[in-house]
Amino acid sequence: MYLPYLRGRQYELLALRELIELDLISERINPIIEPIKPSATLIKTLKVFIDNEREISVIHNPKVGNFNKEITMLKKSDWTQKFDEFIHNSNITLSHIMNKNSREELSPIFEQGKEKNELLVINKDKDSLDIYLDIFNIENPKYNLIPDKKAFMRRVKDRRVSIANRFEKEARNSDYKDIESNFFSDDHLFFKEDGFIGFSDYSVVGEEYLESGFAPYAVAIHIVYYDEEMNLRIRHFVSESNDDISDPAGKFYEALEKLALWKDTVDIDTYGIRKFMEHYNEGSYPGLGTVKKLSIMHHIELISQYFDGVNKG
Numbered sequence: 444m445y446l447p448y449l450r451g452r453q454y455e456l457l458a459l460r461e462l463i464e465l466d467l468i469s470e471r472i473n474p475i476i477e478p479i480k481p482s483a484t485l486i487k488t489l490k491v492f493i494d495n496e497r498e499i500s501v502i503h504n505p506k507v508g509n510f511n512k513e514i515t516m517l518k519k520s521d522w523t524q525k526f527d528e529f530i531h532n533s534n535i536t537l538s539h540i541m542n543k544n545s546r547e548e549l550s551p552i553f554e555q556g557k558e559k560n561e562l563l564v565i566n567k568d569k570d571s572l573d574i575y576l577d578i579f580n581i582e583n584p585k586y587n588l589i590p591d592k593k594a595f596m597r598r599v600k601d602r603r604v605s606i607a608n609r610f611e612k613e614a615r616n617s618d619y620k621d622i623e624s625n626f627f628s629d630d631h632l633f634f635k636e637d638g639f640i641g642f643s644d645y646s647v648v649g650e651e652y653l654e655s656g657f658a659p660y661a662v663a664i665h666i667v668y669y670d671e672e673m674n675l676r677i678r679h680f681v682s683e684s685n686d687d688i689s690d691p692a693g694k695f696y697e698a699l700e701k702l703a704l705w706k707d708t709v710d711i712d713t714y715g716i717r718k719f720m721e722h723y724n725e726g727s728y729p730g731l732g733t734v735k736k737l738s739i740m741h742h743i744e745l746i747s748q749y750f751d752g753v754n755k756g
Contacts, residue, residue, distance in 0.1 A: 444641030451478035454736040456488045463491045469747035475500040479508025489529045500536040500563045507652040538563035541571035604641040610649035616661035619679035627677040661685035662694040692728035699723045715741030
C-alpha cells in the first residue's frame with residue numbers, strides 16, 4: 444500500500460481528483476491530505492473519492508497552514524457542515540499527527556464515537572511515543588505512520604507504514620541542472636520485507652512547507668521513472684534562460700523540450716507525461732501550478748502501474 448502525503452494546495456488536490464476521475468489510481472493507494480485552508484476544491488476532492496467509494500485520509504489537526512484558525516472563523520457555515528459530514532464518511536480515514544497535546548485533541552474525536560482502530564496516526568516525534576502508547580495501549584490505529592528508525596520500530600509494533608521525505612529539495616530550481624537525475628526510492632520493493640504494511644512519502648513536492656510561493660528564476664520539471672532494477676529515480680529538466688524571473692512560459696518550454704527529448708529514449712506512459720507532450724506539441728503554457736500537478740499525477744500513476752502489474756518488468 445502507498446500513502447502519498449500531500450498538503451491541501453490547489454494543484455495537489457486537483458491532481459488527486461483528476462486521478463480518480465480518470466480512473467488512474469490503484470485501489471492500493473490511499474492519499475493523505477494535510478489541509479492548509481478550507482476551500483471548495485478540498486470539498487470537491489473529498490466528494491469525488493466518496494462518490495467513487497475510494498479511500499482517502501484527512502488530517503484533523505494539521506500543523507501547517509491556517510486550516511484550524513479559518514475553520515473556527517467559519518463556525519457553522521455550509522462549508523464546515525459539509526466537511527464534518529464528509530470526514531465521518533466510511534471512505535475517509537480520519538488522521539492525527541501525534542504531539543504533546545494529542546490527548547486533548549483526540550478526546551472529542553472519541554467522544555463523537557470514532558473508534559481508535561479507525562484512525563490513521565502519524566508519529567514522527569520521539570517525545571510523543573509515550574503519549575501514543577498510553578492512548579493506544581489496547582486498540583491499535585488502522586495505520587501507524589512512523590520513520591524507518593529503531594526508536595520507533597521497537598515501540599510501534601503493528602500496522603506500521605514507513606514515512607520518509609524522498610525528494611531532495613535544492614535551494615534554487617537552477618541547482619537541479621548540475622544533478623540531472625538521482626535515486627528517489629525503493630520503498631515499493633522492500634516495505635514488506637522491512638516490516639511495514641505500506642509506505643508513505645511527500646511525492647515530488649517534498650516535506651518542506653512554504654506559506655507562499657515566489658516567481659522562480661528557473662523552471663524545473665521533476666519526473667520519476669523506474670531504472671532497470673525497478674528502483675525509482677527522479678530526473679530534473681531545467682530551463683536555460685535563468686538570469687531573471689521574466690518569461691516563465693519560455694522557461695517552461697526550454698525545460699519541456701528536454702523532457703520531450705528524454706521521453707523518446709524511455710518506455711514510459713502516463714497521463715501526466717502525455718499532457719506534458721501535448722503542451723510541447725502545442726507550444727502552450729499551463730502555469731506552474733499545473734506543471735506541479737502533472738508531475739504529482741505522473742508519480743502516483745506510475746506507482747499505481749507497479750501495484751496493478753502494468754510495466755512491472
